[in-house]
Structure formats: C-alpha cells, structure tokens
Amino acid sequence: MRLNIEGLACRRGERVLFDGLSFAAEAGDAVVVTGPNGAGKTSLIRLIAGLTPPQAGAVVVDGAPLARESLHLIGHLDAVKGALTVKENLAFSRALLGGRIAGETALEALGLAALSELPARVLSAGQKRRLALARLLVAERPLWLLDEPTASLDADGQARLAAIVAAHRAKNGIVVAATHAALDFPGAREVRLGGAPA
C-alpha cells in the first residue's frame, strides 16, 4: 500500500493553513506531523480522512482515492459514551466498523481488561483515551490516522500505544500521527506544519 498526499491545501475561515503540501508513505511507514498550535495538524488529519474536502490537492492510495473503509481515525475527542460500559462502547465501534476481532483482545492490549464492565463515565482521561485507541484493534484497517494519540496517557499507556503501532507497521500498515509530544515510532518521517513550506 502506498499513500500519496499531493498538493493539499487547507483554509480555515479566512486563513490559509497550508498550501501545496505533499508527502508519501509506504507500507510499514510512520509519518509524524508536528507544528505549533493552530498550524493545521488536526485539519490535515481530518482532510486525509475525508471528513472535509480539501481546497486543492488529493489524497491517493495506490492510484485511487482513499476509501473510508481503509482507515481508522482516532481524533482529538475520544468518542466515548459515558452512559455505556467500556465493553459496550467497544462493541458498538466494532459493530459499526464491521470488525472481526474480539473486544477482549483489544482491551487486553490497552490494559483495560479489568475495567470492562464499568460505565465509561468513571474512567479517568487517560483510561478513556486508551478506550478510544482500543478501537484501532477491533477492525483491521491498513491506514491509521491519529490526532494527539498520547494526550492524557501515562508512561504505560504510551508504551502500549507504541507496541500496537509497531505491530501494525510490522503487518505493513501505515500510521500518520499528529502530535505535540514525542512519539516512540522508530524510523518515523516528520512533516512539519506552520513553519517552512513542506
């Protein structure tokens, strides 16, 4: 699988965030998008996911437009419903995305197995973040788009994230992550926004 970002342009209100942005990623690659606040990291992730149409440019995978069935998006917000249990939240994501992998496996990998029957509203911010990340494991999708994945995560959580990302890359998946913090993705390419042109 080869991801090609070609000449992407993004405008927010009257401001041009970036213009003519291009980069590529092969199977097994990781791309880390960095930049100051307001530089457009989240906008870029959402553009690639197809949630907003670009002002210009295209997101191409193996010569065809990126299909939403090929990607996972873990955005800024956790998409966790407080009134449902951890298990129910994950089961919903699994059913929605047509996933085949058991929820228990995903919860194990993110260290949430003990909390599975609890209502999600009692979880801490870091635990909710892990629950959001668990979504990545219930359905197999080649491209992972992550927006500030380590927000609120403690050292253990960050290690688990690094582990699942490494496993995904080993299976020829691609990861594009926008972040402020340092991410433990060995051999990752950096795309810097809001500074010198790409």
Place this chain on the structure above:
Amino acid sequence: MPIRDLANPHRFLALARALVPAFAILAALLLGLGLVLGFRAPADYQQGETVRIMYVHVPAAWIALGTWVLMAASALGTLVWRHPLADVSAKAAAPIGAAFCLLCLVTGALWGRPMWGAYWVWDARLTSVLVLFLLYLGVLALWRAIDDPDRAARAAAVLTLVGLVNIPIIKFSVDWWSTLHQPASVFRLGGSTIHPALLTPLLVMALGFAALFLALYLAAMRNEILRRRVRTAHILAAARAER
C-alpha cells in the same frame, strides 16, 4: 498550485454602485405611477374602495415568494459551487423577503376584515403564507446564531432548500383546497381573468415592487460585502498582532 483567493467582488461592487440608484429611481417612478393608476381604476362592485389594497397585497406576495426562490437558487450556489457571492446573496435577500411577506400578511388582514368579516382565517393559503413567514424567521435566526459566516451560509442554505417545498404549496393551495382566498387569477394556464383596467395598475405596482426589491437587495449585498471586508481586516490585524 497555489490556493485561489476569496472571489474578489470588485466587479459586483462597481455594478451595484451604478444599479442601486437606478433601481431606486425606477421603483419610485413605477410605484408612483402604479398608485395613481390604482386610485383611478374602477372600484369593485362588491368590495368598493377596499379592493385597492390588492395593489399592495398581491405584489408583496409575489415578491415574498420570489425572494424565497431567489434564496434557494443562492443556496444551490453555496452548497454546490461554494461561491461566496451566493452566501452574500442569500443573507441579503432574507430580511427583505421577510419584510415583504409580513407586508403581505398585514395588508391581507386589513383587506380580509371588510371583505370576509375577519382579520384572519385558517385556510390553506393564509396558513401556508404564515408558514413561509415562520420559515423566513427561522432562516434569519440561523444566520444570527452561527458565528462563522461560511457555516452559517451552509446551514441557512439547507433550511432554505428544505423550505422550498412550501412554495408550490402556497401557489396551488387555492386550487387544491377549498379556501376563502380568491383562486389564481393572474398566473394561470388559460390567461389571466382580471379585467385589464385592474390588471394594468397591478402589473405596474408589481414591477415597481420588483425594482424596489432589487434596489434594496443590491444595496444589502454591497453592505454585506463591505461588512465581511471589515471582519477580515479585524481578523488579520489580530493575527498580525500575535506575531
């Protein structure tokens, strides 16, 4: 390929500067002529002098309906082509259309009292025009409630298109349901049924109203464009201050 700038409506502003006074003068002339003709036209044998309210009520209704259709066309421009002038057009037209709709309802009520004995009846025509007025208010509220002008334009555009279904209902309500309101007598497939002595002042007033609408509409569009320029200038000033 660099990003294109926001469509610069220089040409439109130049056009508006010329057209607004032209339409205003035309409106004044036509309305003046229309009123003179209206008062010189024969009174109705049943209704007497009050039939003359028709010369304000009917054109106001036509403008109110036509404005919603104009807004719907602008809505398509916003949603399909994302053209900024479409946003401006929709936002400028809405309050004017609402005002003409209100004028239609009020003059209708004033006419209804002597003619039917009631200021208001809940028949299909009146109810659907009242629904149109409520839709106008909804669109105006939506424009004010959303800060970002692009988002507001898109939300208003969807509501406008959904509300478009009301227009044919208004037009055909007097044919589909038995109503107190008079059936279609001008725009109908067989030609109009109004006597020319009454039709002429009516059409003159309608043209006058249309000219008035265009003058107000173009002026409002110009104001909105200028308002957006001020807003952009403010935003840029704030951004520059940050650096």
Place this chain on the structure above:
Amino acid sequence: MIAPLAAIVKRDLLLAVRAGGGAGVGLMFFLAVVVVVPFAVGPDIPLIARVGPAVLWLGAFLASLLGLDGLFSADHEDGSLDLLFLAPVPLELVAAAKGLAHWLATGLPLVVLAPLLGLLLGVEPRALGAVTLSLLVGTPALTFLGLVGAAIAVALPRSGLFVAVLTLPLAIPILIFGVGATSAAIAGEAAAAPFKFALSLTLFFLVLGPAAAAAALRHARD
C-alpha cells in the same frame, strides 16, 4: 450493512434509556401540557372532552419538537459523529437509524401514553382510538422532519428551543392533517382521505428527513 445500522439503533436506545433525560422528560412534558389545559379552559367538561384530541396532538407535537435537541449534537460534542461519518454505511441511512431510535425512545411512548391522558380529559373511547392511530402515523413524521433541524443546528450550543423553532413551520402540516384525520374519524365522516394525506406526509418525511439531514451534516463540517 444492517449490522452497523442495528448497532446505531441499539446504542441510541441504550443511551436514551440510561442517560435519564430524553425519553422520560418528554413524557412528563406531555403530561404537563395535558394537565394544564383544563385549568386554562375552565370547568367546562364537555368542552374539554371536545378539544381533548387536539390537546393530545398539541402536547405530543410540542414534546416531540422539544425532544429533538441533542439528536446529533451529543455525538458532535464527544467526537462520535466523526465515527459515524466514517462508518461503511451511507450517512443518509445513519441519520435514518438515529431517527428510528429517537422515535422508538420518545415518539412511541407518547403514542402509548396518549389514550391514558385522553381519559384524563374525558375523551370518548372512539375518539381515543382515532387520536392514538393518528399519533402513531404522525409522530414518525415529526421525528424524521426533526432530523433536519437537529442536523442544521448540530454545531450550535444546545438550545432545545432553537431546533424546535426551526422545525416548527414545516411540522405544521403534520399537525394539521393529524388532527384533521382525528376529527374526521370522530365525526364519523370519511376519515380515509385525511388519513391517507397524513400517511403520505409521513412517508415523504421518512425520505426527505434523512437525506436533508445527511446533506446538512456534511455541509456543517469545515
């Protein structure tokens, strides 16, 4: 494609039941309207019985409209809406699924409660049947039309009144034909025509609602 949609319906129903807000409050509001009207009208029992069906429709109408707030806003606020956008089903069907769940949680209970409240108003049995049936046909129309208002106002700060106000003008015909069908049935006249009209309105909104709501949601993104 059914599995994701069924998951949406199931989740929304669970949330409605547990979040202890939506469904119950709508019913309480319905009850409140019905209880308050006799006080406003005065101790004229035959009159109250005669306007009873209309009052039931009015209460259900208002309760439905006011309950639309948060249909999409709740998902927008916690990021679930993005998840729904990316699901492998068309957004129109996602909207329809949410509409179905919303009606099951808020509209259907109103229909069930209506005959009981009708007894409070002294409405006669045949009229009770007519009202309930017309509500059963009409409340889905209110919900599915309401999808559009909820979608248009998705990013706005939560004001239950705003979505109700946006939706109300186009909901008026639903009320008119719903009550019309009821009155015809009560008077023993041919209720078939107004009923068919009410039914066709519902079918119309069952299609228009999700389609327009999906369009509104798409255009509400940046």
